[in-house]
Amino acid sequence: MKKFFYFFTAFCLFAFAPQSNEADKLIGVWEPSHGKARVKIDKIADKFYGKIVWLREPNDPASGLPKLDKNNPDESMKKVPLKGYRILKDFVYSGNKEWTEGTIYDPENGSTYSCVIKLKDDNTLDIRGYVGIKTFGRTDIWKRVQLKK
Amino acid sequence: MLKYILPIFVLFLFSCSSPVVEKVSSPELVLEMEGPIYEGANTALGVWKNPLEAWLKSKNIDKEKIKNIKIISVKFQPNSPLSEKDLQEITLQLTAKSADMQKIAFLNPYPAKSGSADLKVAEEQNHILELFLSPELTVVADVNINKDFEENLSSKIILEFEISYQP
Incomplete structure (x- = not known):
């Protein structure tokens, strides 16, 4: 019985560890085309999320103040x-x-799209945003900011 | 005939009765950021296990009786050495393994004079009930900080929400 338990534990470790390592390859800072x-992707509660951590033009040219989510369809969230x-x-x-x-939000028009991310190589992502079915969408290529060798 | 119709009518009225709305507060939830922390966009995380368990027990009802949950206020309190002067703005989201992340509140700019602050709550709230029925609710606070810290930082939040339920 003990033998079986050790075997089972070892099997689980080998079977699931690579899956987790593969999944975590998405973690890092990425730059859209x-x-x-720049968007930092991290893992929270076993899912992946990306937030803007750097903007080439952080301030709104009109107001001179930090850019806000002014296109958000929810009026109460336009000052985020x-x-x-x-x-x-x-x-x-998967x-x-x-x-x-997952979903991707485009702050330039306030729209949220369904999205699929594909790791082409360790430093390149294909990000495909779409409405309804994947065929009708647009793919953007994102590059990792700190390259993995 | 009337003696049959009347009880059916009363039963119908009872089953159609409008849900009861009750204000509930979360316990003090601790959000943590692991140091070193650099100036700029950072994230503090906290977990609330079985958020509705105690409330459901106190009411002695099933979770199926809950019709809706709406966040009505969020109080945020930074713990020392983090102070209100170090915070530029804050955005608060909820997420869970079985439910999508929802933005629930923000504050921009964070007021420089008050330790704790009430965040501005989102008017549009979706799937909050789904999040609260999860066994583990994760609170995600994205904060812009204006200086570096070597150590771990923590903050506290209290969520106040309305539960609509069928008694």
């Missing part, structure tokens, strides 16, 4: 600062270097 922002804003939410690792079930 437009280069206007963009720095620190979580634009990627609720991603779950295997094969893909994270699904």
Whole structure:
């Protein structure tokens, strides 16, 4: 019985550890192709979230004050600062270097899209935002800011 | 005939009775940030296990009786060495393994003169009930801090919410 227990524990460790390591490859700071922002992806309650940690132009040119989420459809949330804003939410690792079930928010138009993230290599992400079905969407390429060698 | 109709009518009225709304406060929830902490966007996390368990027991009702939950106030209190002067703004979200993250409140700018502060609560609130019925509710506070800290930091929050339920 003891033998079986050790075998079972060892099996679980080997079976699930690589899956977790693969999933965590998404963690880090990434830059979208437009280069206007940097997004830090972290893991909270076993899901992945990304927040803006750097903006090329942190201040609104009109007011000179830090940029706000002025396009948010919820009137009460229009004064939330963009720095620190979580634009990627609720991603779950589904295997094969893909994270699904999440959403991406575009602060430039206040819209939220379904989203799939694919790790092309350790330093490149394909981020596909779509409405309804994946076919009708747009893919952006994000690069890791601190490159992994 | 009337003796049959009347009880059915009373039963119908009873079953259609509007839900009761009750104000409930969370315990003091501790949010933690692991040091070293650098100036800029940081995140403090806290966990509230089985948020509604005690309330459901006190009312002796099933969770299916709850119709809705709405956050009505959020009080935030930084603990020393973090002070109100170090905070620029704060955004508060709730999440759980089985429910999507929801933004519930923010404060921008954080008032420089008050230790604790009431955050501005979101008017549009979705799936809050789903979050509160999760076995583990995670509170995520995104804070912009204006200086570096070597040590871990903590803060406290109290959520006040309304529960609508069918008695």
